[in-house]
Structure formats: C-alpha cells, structure tokens
Amino acid sequence: MEDELLIVVTGSRWYGKAGVVARVLSEYSQANVRILHGACSRIVKGEEVSADMLADKAARNLGYQVEGHPADWTAHGAAAGPKRNEEKLIARNPHLVIAFGTGKGTDGCVELAQQAGLNVRREP
Numbered sequence: 001m002e003d004e005l006l007i008v009v010t011g012s013r014w015y016g017k018a019g020v021v022a023r024v025l026s027e028y029s030q031a032n033v034r035i036l037h038g039a040c041s042r043i044v045k046g047e048e049v050s051a052d053m054l055a056d057k058a059a060r061n062l063g064y065q066v067e068g069h070p071a072d073w074t075a076h077g078a079a080a081g082p083k084r085n086e087e088k089l090i091a092r093n094p095h096l097v098i099a100f101g102t103g104k105g106t107d108g109c110v111e112l113a114q115q116a117g118l119n120v121r122r123e124p
Contacts, residue, residue, distance in 0.1 A: 004065075005031040010109040011051020011100030012042045021100060022058040024123055035059040036088050038081070039068035040105075044120055051100035056096040062092065090116060098123065 005028055015021075025035070037055050041048035052068070059066045069088050071080035085105070089097065091114055097113040097120045099106050113120050 003032055005033045006092060006094040007033060007035050008092070008094045008097045008113070009037040009052060009055040009100065010085070010097060010106050012056070012074055012103040012106055013042045013050035013052070015051035015054065015101040016049060017100070018054045018058070020123055021054040023062070024098060024100075024121075025055065025058045025064070026062060029062055033062070033064040034067065035061070035064050036067045036069060036094065038084055038088070038105075038109075039047070039070035042079075045123075055098075055100070065082070073111075081105050082108055082112075085112055088094060089113050089118065094118060096121060 034056060037052040039052055041050040041053045057065050057070065071084040071086055073080045076083050085108065097118050099110045099120065099122045110120055
C-alpha cells in the first residue's frame with residue numbers, strides 16, 4: 001500500500017520493557033502502520049516474551065497491521081536469523097527500523113539496516 005508506513009522491529013528475546021515498546025510504537029499512530037518483526041520469543045510463566053512479541057501485542061492494540069517473520073532454523077541453521085533479517089530489511093525496504101535493546105542479532109540487524117541506508121531508531 002502506497003501510503004503505508006512500514007516499520008521493522010528488531011530486538012532481543014530478553015527485552016522486557018513493554019511500556020517503552022508501546023510508547024514508541026504509539027508515536028506513529030497517525031499513519032497507516034504495518035509492523036514487521038522476527039517472531040523471536042522465549043516463554044516466561046506461560047507467555048511469549050521478547051521485543052518482537054511486545055511489539056506484536058502493542059501494534060495490534062494500536063490497530064496496526066502486523067507480520068511476524070520467524071527464522072527457518074531447520075533449513076538455514078545458524079544463518080537463519082541473519083537471512084531472515086536480510087529478507088525483512090532488503091526485500092521490504094521499510095521506512096524505519098526500530099531496535100529495542102541490544103544483542104548479537106539486534107546489532108547485526110541494525111548494522112545491515114544502516115548499510116542499506118535505512119532510517120534506524122535505537123531504544124534502550
């Protein structure tokens with residue numbers, strides 16, 4: 001969609017600041033927003049948690065369109081995460097990449113986005 005604001009969210013599966021994620025994503029509520037995330041999570045007390053899952057929940061609460069793009073670890077082994085990140089960044093050419101926290105995968109995704117000339121926002 002032409003007038004859609006496409007945002008890629010990346011972040012650690014250990015990221016737990018739901019309030020930060022909700023606040024940051026709400027800043028874009030004036031636009032027709034689609035959120036892409038890597039669908040990474042971990043289970044804590046029966047719930048999936050991570051930057052991706054927090055973004056998924058916050059985005060849905062805001063009425064945004066949401067797409068999860070899990071890595072195919074079976075097909076690609078250790079290269080699955082970086083391959084998934086490249087697909088969601090390069091192939092989709094988002095307007096913005098928002099990185100929540102830091103970590104090997106998050107930092108790699110940010111570096112790839114910067115190399116592609118994409119706008120990156122980092123949140124602690």
